[in-house]
Amino acid sequence: MSKEHGRAFRSQTLSEWLWGWFLIAPTIVGLIVLNIVPIGQTAYLSLFKSGDFGKGNVYVGFDNYRKMAHDPQVWHALGNTLLYALLVVPLSIAFAMLVAVLLNGKTRGKSLYRTVYFIPMVAAPAAVTMVWKWLYNEHFGLLNYGLSRLGMSAVDWTTDPNVAMFSIAVIGIWSVVGYNMVLLLAGLQEIPRDFYEASDIDGAGKLQRFFVITLPLVSPTLFFVVVTSMIQAMQVFDVIYMMIEVTNPAYDHTVSLVYLFYNNAFKYFNKGYGSAIVMLLLVLILIVTAIQMKVQKKWVQYL
Amino acid sequence: MRKKSLSLILTLGLAMAALTACGGSKGAVSTPPADGKTSPTASAAAPASSPAAGGEQVALRFAIWDSNQEKGLRKMADEFEAANPNIKINIEVTGWSDYWTMLEAGATGGSLPDVFWMHSNEIYRYASNGMLLDLTDRIKASQKASLDNFPEGLNQIYNFQGKQFAIPKDFDTIGLWYNKTLFDKAGLKYPDETWTWDDLHNAAKTLTKDGVYGFLAPLHNQEGYYNFVYQNGGTIITPDKKSGYDDPKTVEALKYYVGFVREGLSPEVYGDAERADLIKNGKVAMGLFGSWNLSGFTENEYMAQNFDVAVLPKKEKQASIYNGLGNAIAHNTKHPEEAWKFVEYLSSKEGQERQAQLGVAISAYKGAADLWVSSNQTFHVKAFVDMVGYGVIRPYSNTTAVWEDKAYEALKPAFSGQSSVEDAAKNAAKIMNESLAEEK
Numbered sequence: 113m114s115k116e117h118g119r120a121f122r123s124q125t126l127s128e129w130l131w132g133w134f135l136i137a138p139t140i141v142g143l144i145v146l147n148i149v150p151i152g153q154t155a156y157l158s159l160f161k162s163g164d165f166g167k168g169n170v171y172v173g174f175d176n177y178r179k180m181a182h183d184p185q186v187w188h189a190l191g192n193t194l195l196y197a198l199l200v201v202p203l204s205i206a207f208a209m210l211v212a213v214l215l216n217g218k219t220r221g222k223s224l225y226r227t228v229y230f231i232p233m234v235a236a237p238a239a240v241t242m243v244w245k246w247l248y249n250e251h252f253g254l255l256n257y258g259l260s261r262l263g264m265s266a267v268d269w270t271t272d273p274n275v276a277m278f279s280i281a282v283i284g285i286w287s288v289v290g291y292n293m294v295l296l297l298a299g300l301q302e303i304p305r306d307f308y309e310a311s312d313i314d315g316a317g318k319l320q321r322f323f324v325i326t327l328p329l330v331s332p333t334l335f336f337v338v339v340t341s342m343i344q345a346m347q348v349f350d351v352i353y354m355m356i357e358v359t360n361p362a363y364d365h366t367v368s369l370v371y372l373f374y375n376n377a378f379k380y381f382n383k384g385y386g387s388a389i390v391m392l393l394l395v396l397i398l399i400v401t402a403i404q405m406k407v408q409k410k411w412v413q414y415l
Numbered sequence: 416m417r418k419k420s421l422s423l424i425l426t427l428g429l430a431m432a433a434l435t436a437c438g439g440s441k442g443a444v445s446t447p448p449a450d451g452k453t454s455p456t457a458s459a460a461a462p463a464s465s466p467a468a469g470g471e472q473v474a475l476r477f478a479i480w481d482s483n484q485e486k487g488l489r490k491m492a493d494e495f496e497a498a499n500p501n502i503k504i505n506i507e508v509t510g511w512s513d514y515w516t517m518l519e520a521g522a523t524g525g526s527l528p529d530v531f532w533m534h535s536n537e538i539y540r541y542a543s544n545g546m547l548l549d550l551t552d553r554i555k556a557s558q559k560a561s562l563d564n565f566p567e568g569l570n571q572i573y574n575f576q577g578k579q580f581a582i583p584k585d586f587d588t589i590g591l592w593y594n595k596t597l598f599d600k601a602g603l604k605y606p607d608e609t610w611t612w613d614d615l616h617n618a619a620k621t622l623t624k625d626g627v628y629g630f631l632a633p634l635h636n637q638e639g640y641y642n643f644v645y646q647n648g649g650t651i652i653t654p655d656k657k658s659g660y661d662d663p664k665t666v667e668a669l670k671y672y673v674g675f676v677r678e679g680l681s682p683e684v685y686g687d688a689e690r691a692d693l694i695k696n697g698k699v700a701m702g703l704f705g706s707w708n709l710s711g712f713t714e715n716e717y718m719a720q721n722f723d724v725a726v727l728p729k730k731e732k733q734a735s736i737y738n739g740l741g742n743a744i745a746h747n748t749k750h751p752e753e754a755w756k757f758v759e760y761l762s763s764k765e766g767q768e769r770q771a772q773l774g775v776a777i778s779a780y781k782g783a784a785d786l787w788v789s790s791n792q793t794f795h796v797k798a799f800v801d802m803v804g805y806g807v808i809r810p811y812s813n814t815t816a817v818w819e820d821k822a823y824e825a826l827k828p829a830f831s832g833q834s835s836v837e838d839a840a841k842n843a844a845k846i847m848n849e850s851l852a853e854e855k
Binding site for chain 2: 165249357360361363378379
């Protein structure tokens with residue numbers, strides 16, 4: 113009796129186990145082939161001085177990392193990447209939150225607004241940047257034209273080292289607000305109506321309702337948005353690549369780690385050094401994400 | 416319940432589809448631009464087999480970086496296809512900087528285009544790593560293509576250890592473009608071969624007014640300060656592969672050039688595309704632009720009406736940066752015979768003259784340049800050909816692309832006024848020498 117029971121139990125766990133693996137297989141295989149293996153290869157390549165066309169790589173140990181420590185451009189890029197993330201992530205999420213809360217209520221033309229806010233996400237980043245580039249153009253751009261009409265002097269939006277990073281951050285914020293908004297909207301709609309009804313009866317104001325009910329209850333979604341935005345922001349490349357050339361005086365103040373990696377690996381044919389730079393980025397992202405995972409216990413509330 | 420299992424199946428199906436999509440694009444991950452471009456053209460070319468051809472239908476990929484030349488080259492390719500019905504030419508255009516990323520990915524991944532343009536900046540890497548088909552014997556055996564028909568300086572660029580890896584396609588020089596209308600208004604004489612640096616400077620001063628800058632002095636080497644450096648008897652790279660940025664003559668030329676920006680006679684321009692925008696919109700009265708801009712400038716109404724081109728001014732001597740592209744064949748092309756046939760046509764008298772007639776570029780073939788001159792009635796383009804006599808080959812070494820960028824970075828502060836030209840040039844020489852020392 114007990115023996116039979118055991119066998120049934122075992123075959124049931126086995127089948128559950130198999131099903132489990134079967135169901136996650138697509139993701140796991142994709143992750144291994146497209147992410148895990150390349151990470152290993154990149155780490156390996158970062159120990160080499162790469163030859164042309166992937167031939168004749170010379171093992172140099174940690175030379176690339178040593179060179180990196182003495183390369184002021186790497187430190188610039190590290191600072192720029194963090195600055196970009198710190199500009200884009202809080203502002204874009206705050207703005208997305210505001211829009212999401214407004215569009216979660218009974219607004220007329222709600223779906224139109226939602227669509228409008230989401231459009232930048234659908235548009236190709238390269239095309240979007242071209243349009244922004246014209247807006248920012250020093251001589252013919254709409255922004256400087258507007259300033260001149262107001263009697264103000266022109267601003268070098270993309271070549272002034274003190275301004276360029278902010279010009280880029282504006283594009284970054286503008287293009288992710290819609291995506292974050294959609295995620296937050298989904299989170300907002302999970303919040304049971306009862307809470308709001310109860311707070312109505314208790315006579316809570318709009319602001320109070322937001323901070324006491326909405327914010328805590330949407331915090332799991334918010335956490336997800338913060339983590340993914342942070343990772344995405346630290347991988348910024350396309351906007352800067354399209355907007356800032358090496359000849360640009362603001363290059364040192366805007367070059368991101370990924371852009372620097374691209375230039376070294378593909379423009380200067382030094383894939384080993386490029387790999388070392390992205391390994392730095394990987395470590396940076398790991399640290400930032402680990403900190404966020406730790407800190408989340410303090411502010412994220414799961415129902 | 417049934418609804419749930421249905422959605423489960425759907426999700427699974429989607430996930431599988433996504434996975435296979437990922438698997439399919441795996442090749443594209445390692446060679447993004449090359450793969451993205453080839454698959455549509457290759458599949459489009461496949462069904463185009465004509466029974467009349469007799470031989471097997473062959474599609475060749477021909478990669479170039481200048482979209483201005485695509486139209487003319489397409490016409491030549493069409494004519495070549497008509498004469499060789501079994502060969503089909505697919506022209507692939509990729510912008511200058513992405514072109515080299517694409518080509519490198521193609522070379523690493525074994526999917527180089529069959530025929531492609533080569534440049535002095537990159538020839539060493541490709542030739543020394545065996546990425547190009549050695550054309551020496553084929554040229555010797557050919558009736559139509561001979562290196563004797565091309566300037567020796569251009570042949571030499573594409574010669575590595577006695578083997579010829581590309582045949583010159585064209586040459587280019589840099590000219591001084593000027594706004595005739597503004598010159599007339601200011602009562603100035605048009606620039607000509609007697610012009611000196613002082614004439615240029617004085618004209619720039621007179622023309623700088625009403626929101627228009629007299630001259631365009633961008634942070635650009637080939638269409639910028641390189642010309643002045645060589646006019647002053649300076650150099651960018653010495654014959655023994657050392658930087659010339661610390662040569663006093665070079666520094667003097669840079670000082671003169673940067674002076675235009677610092678004195679407000681030229682806008683501060685760093686972006687590559689911005690330069691042409693400024694001249695096309697009448698924001699600058701004079702500017703240095705290479706002969707390859709001709710079709711773009713001719714199509715621009717404002718420029719066609721108001722602008723003309725002259726030879727560059729002189730200091731110690733006359734000089735204009737001179738360079739030429741070459742047509743090369745991939746070492747591992749599946750169709751070496753057909754690819755050679757096409758390159759042979761492009762290098763033949765017939766092909767070179769056609770290229771000149773169509774105004775594609777100044778053909779390198781001896782005598783064909785005159786045809787190019789008469790192909791354009793809008794500007795006095797003879798100036799470009801006149802400068803060949805004293806043209807200076809664009810400075811290059813084995814890793815040109817690396818030190819050119821490093822030099823730009825070092826010279827930037829001089830243009831923006833944050834450091835003196837002397838310091839910037841010294842710094843440029845230092846990092847260029849460091850970069851050259853790493854060269855094999």
